[in-house]
Amino acid sequence: MKSQHSLNLRPISPKLEPSYAPVWKRLGKWGGFAMLALIYFPLLWLILLSISQNPLGGIPGSFSLEHYRALFSNSAWHKPMLASLAIGVLVGLVCAVAATIIGRALPTLNSPGRVLFMFVVPLFVPGMSMGAALFILARAVLNLKLGFWSVALGHFVWAFPFALLIVLVVTVRFDHRLVEAGRDLGASNWRVFWDIEFPILMPGIVSAALFGFLMSFNEVMRSIFLRGTAETMPVWSWIQAAAQQSQVPIIFSLASLVLLVTLPLLCGVFWLLFARVGRS
């Protein structure tokens, strides 16, 4: 590859050519596409297996909604589901509010880099280590009784960096002359925020809330350490899958349902972020 291209100096191309050889370009492209396919294929397979008679056989076939019926007649998953939803909503709201406050303040700080680094530290700490660290502080040092509150705290620590980064996308681009104009025209601080800043920052804030909710809703590593005896949805599925094979069809159906709700929600967030923010 190398010799072929360094031998003949190419004429100056009018349009910028990607500066690497075509074969590598195609390899890179299709390698990535293959990985994306490997990421999304199991999701498709999950849904197919959830509507087939014998999901453990491995091949979907003789489709039926039998497992969904079994799922709805089984009420064991209701409580973990409600707990996950409640924790997710709480984490999402707290993330959105806190990320808005920090996201607005961060660009005006003296050393934004250091503060930002402190907030994104959990991204660099593996989930298991972070869960263990919070567990040891709460259980072994402070001797607290673990439960939903500690799970929610663990989820907040995990979700907040993402929420903050998303809000920063909109606050960094925010034109502060708008605020000055509002002040000059006699608006109070609160009115400036509510009437000028908030509508502009809204896509980022809503996305932060939704991302916070989804990160919390699907979190399992930290929950395992911080749950005490409480059960969230992913933890329940995990325990069922690990303990008894007979429950797996129900988990497939449940996971498919969650997926069918989550995917449109995520697409909505991306539409909000890219289409709305991109245009403004």
Place this chain on the structure above:
Amino acid sequence: MSEMQQTAGASGTATVGRQGFLRALAGRLADMNFAVTVILSTWFVLVIVPIVVLFAFSFFTTVQFRTVYEPTLDTWIGLFSSGRWEVTLRTLRIALTVTVIELLIAFPFALWLAKGCRSGTVQAVCLAMLTIPFFLDMSSRTIVWRAILGQSGLVNTMLLGTGLVDTPVEWLLYSEVAVHFGMVVSLFPPMVMPIYLAINLIDDTLLEASNDLGASPWQTLSRIIIPLSLPGVMAGVVFCLGPALAAWVEPGMLGGGFVNLISNSIESAYSALRYPVVAALSAFVILLLLLLLAAMYLIARRFGDPSSVSVFRG
């Protein structure tokens, strides 16, 4: 923000001077420095303190399910003496292999996505598809591989059907291969995203200038793109290596108990109430990550563009 909720709740019950109170509240909220300080200190307690405590706790020991608060190196020595050393080496080997494979696939893809892809829609869809997996449940995604790679799964059925093999291939599931495979699939997005962001920041005019001055594509790649994207590559390696070192879902579901990693040791120490061991193992994972990062930083400083590395540090 809990204060905000409280005051908002209080304002609901107060009937007299509500307007004045709301105005005072608005003034307080406008003075965001207060709220920033509160959140920053909460964050310090929730993130930095636990990590410090984790390291401190690893120097204690347990005697008969009770933690002895006396600084000693026993727990750390235990990590390197017993069978755990083998587990540590295996974890390190698998994590590094997975990271190298990711890098080999992710870098060309990120390069294509950032500079080679002409269609904005394709780019946006790819980015969205790379981000979505962050928010999906790991365990349900991983458990499906059992149904695909298992003895009567999709792959074996296809292999048997085409007559390529006579008996089901057994090493596809519950083996190190399966664990590698599961990790490569799930850690691909965290590797691509930072590299993509770094390459995307490279000014097109630099590549154009390089081309105009007669550099071969290979020279442009090695002298401009790779040095300038090193911060992104390092971030990608951290985001891939960290979860790989602490991987738990993949060895649990695809290893089938045959592939024990550090996370399994942490879990068994956790259920045996040996908290100092939990702390030491978790701290060890963080230390390994820091060590590998430091090594990469030195390599990057040696070969890369110094200004781009300082951006990463600052």
